[in-house]
Amino acid sequence: MSFRGVHHLGFAVNDLEEAVSTYGRLFGATLEHRDRLEQQGVEAAAVLVGDGRIELLAPTGDDTPVGRFLARRGPGMHHVAYEVDDVGATLDRLERSGAELIDHAPRKGLYGLEVAFVHPDSVHGVLTEVVRPG
Amino acid sequence: MSFRGVHHLGFAVNDLEEAVSTYGRLFGATLEHRDRLEQQGVEAAAVLVGDGRIELLAPTGDDTPVGRFLARRGPGMHHVAYEVDDVGATLDRLERSGAELIDHAPRKGLYGLEVAFVHPDSVHGVLTEVVRPG
Numbered sequence: 646m647s648f649r650g651v652h653h654l655g656f657a658v659n660d661l662e663e664a665v666s667t668y669g670r671l672f673g674a675t676l677e678h679r680d681r682l683e684q685q686g687v688e689a690a691a692v693l694v695g696d697g698r699i700e701l702l703a704p705t706g707d708d709t710p711v712g713r714f715l716a717r718r719g720p721g722m723h724h725v726a727y728e729v730d731d732v733g734a735t736l737d738r739l740e741r742s743g744a745e746l747i748d749h750a751p752r753k754g755l756y757g758l759e760v761a762f763v764h765p766d767s768v769h770g771v772l773t774e775v776v777r778p779g
Numbered sequence: 780m781s782f783r784g785v786h787h788l789g790f791a792v793n794d795l796e797e798a799v800s801t802y803g804r805l806f807g808a809t810l811e812h813r814d815r816l817e818q819q820g821v822e823a824a825a826v827l828v829g830d831g832r833i834e835l836l837a838p839t840g841d842d843t844p845v846g847r848f849l850a851r852r853g854p855g856m857h858h859v860a861y862e863v864d865d866v867g868a869t870l871d872r873l874e875r876s877g878a879e880l881i882d883h884a885p886r887k888g889l890y891g892l893e894v895a896f897v898h899p900d901s902v903h904g905v906l907t908e909v910v911r912p913g
Contacts, residue, residue: 648807648808649829649830651785651829656903656904658903664903671873671878671901672782672861694785694861696783697785697861718852719904720904721856721899721905722857722858722905723856724856725788725856727806744805768805769790769792769793769797769801769854770791
C-alpha cells in the first residue's frame with residue numbers, strides 16, 4: 646500500500662502567533678515552517694511535537710474555508726493528512742474504492758507539498774488529505 | 780522534552796465495524812487492537828494507516844462522553860494523543876505551564892495504556908491526551 650503514515654494534523658485556530666506559542670510552552674513544539682496561501686485564504690505554521698507534525702491554520706479572512714469552519718465549529722481539529730508515494734495514483738484508487746473526492750487531481754499545497762482532499766462524508770466525518778512531500 | 784510524537788488520533792464514529800471496514804478499503808488500514816472500556820462507555824478499534832495509528836471510537840450508549848459528542852457534533856475527529864515517557868511528570872509540568880487538566884493523575888486507558896486528558900480550552904479547542912504505552 647502506498648499509505649506511509651500520518652504526515653500532519655491540521656488544527657484551525659483564531660490566532661496563529663498565540664497557538665504557536667501555546668504549542669511551544671505546553672508540548673515543547675518547535676516551528677518547522679511558516680507559509681501563507683492567499684488563494685486558499687490560509688496562513689499556516691507547521692510545528693513539531695516530538696516527531697509529530699501539527700499544522701496550525703488561521704484564516705486570512707472570514708469568507709475563507711478555515712474562516713467559515715471557525716464560525717461554524719470554533720477552533721479545533723480540522724483535518725488529517727496521510728503521506729503517500731503518488732497522489733494521482735492514490736486518487737484513482739480512492740475513487741475506484743468509492744471515496745468522494747474534493748480534488749480530482751493533485752494540487753500545490755503549503756510548503757511545496759503536492760496534496761488532494763477527500764470529502765469527510767466518505768470518511769466518517771473526517772476531512773482527509775493525501776500528501777506527497779515536495 | 781518528553782513529548783515523543785503522536786501516539787494516535789481518536790475519531791468518533793457511529794458504527795465501529797463499518798468504520799474499520801472503510802479504513803481498510805480506502806487506506807489499507809490493518810486492525811491492531813480491539814477493546815471496550817465499560818466505565819468510559821466506549822468501544823474502540825485501533826487501526827494502522829501505514830505507521831499512523833487511528834483509534835476509532837464508538838459509544839456503548841447515548842449518555843456517554845462519545846455518545847454526547849456524536850449527538851452534538853456528529854462523527855469526526857475527537858482527540859489527539861501524544862506519547863510521553865512519564866504521564867505523571869508531564870501532568871505536573873503541564874499544570875505549571877498553565878494548562879487546565881481533565882485528569883490530575885494518570886489513569887488506565889484502552890489496551891493497557893497509561894493516559895490523562897488536557898482540557899481543549901487550554902489547547903485552542905483540541906482535546907489532547909498524553910499516553911505512555913503499557
